[in-house]
Amino acid sequence: MPSSSRPFIAEAAPFLKWAGGKSRLLSQYQPFLPPGDAIRRYYEPFIGSAALYFHLQPAAARLSDCNWKLVETYRVVRDQPEALIAALQPHKNEKSYYYEVRAQNPRQLSPVERAARLIYMNKTCYNGLYRENQKGEFNVPFGRYKRPKICDRERLYAASEALQGVDLCHEDFAEAIADAGRGDFVYFDPPYVPLNATSSFTGYSRYGFDDGDHRRLAQAVHELTARGCQVMLSNSSAPLVYNLYQGHDYHIEQVQARRNINSKTHRRGPVTELLIMNYRP
């Protein structure tokens, strides 16, 4: 088989490592999910690595995020997997090369080159973290992976296949759900309310996500409930989360997560997270 031809299509799964990614929690989420064929349209307004989308693979979906480079990467995976794979080939797991690529001005690259750069840095940077400085520049240091799979062709083709026909939008979560209605399922996975000053990672972008954003999000959940949408939301077990969602007719479940974004190994043990649903699972 020539190296450029399409390989066997593997099962679709996230092609990025993302802070707060839900891959390892899917088995705990499963009993609470509506059946895929009962969903008219699926909305995931904080897409990250899209773990739940790839798990459910609903017939119709709108995926979005406020990170334009991330959304563009999904579009490139969906529409130009071959060009993307070719652009990933020259990238290598070397410290000095990594810092050269990181120093590039992404605005001077083509969409395919930018997507390859984002995937390359995601696979080789420290902990697969995505973090930007005040100027919106990616600022994560080089990681310590021995042999990262920078170009996972099977996974990229599988993701491309699974993303066909999906709307991919760069927008704030409030815009993303503007046309959601009865029969739709919305999964919100925002940057979490920190449990304490140092425990949680919320720096996905220079804009952050503060208590005011969590209040806006709770309003969105109430509004979607009034419109007849099924809504599921993940968050930490911080008091603010209980304050925002208790006292409504919502179902709150606890799940146990292992988090590894904290650099202090002894703080990587299981933590209780919440799953909030506006329906009876």
Ligand SMILES: C[S@@+](CC[C@H](N)C(=O)[O-])C[C@H]1O[C@@H](n2cnc3c(N)ncnc32)[C@H](O)[C@@H]1O
């Ligand atoms: C916890 S991550 C989502 C993880 C994802 N569920 C997964 O499985 O990988 C949160 C995401 O929210 C995005 N985000 C932060 N503020 C946002 C906003 N106001 N509107 C939309 N997306 C936002 C970040 O860029 C980040 O990708």
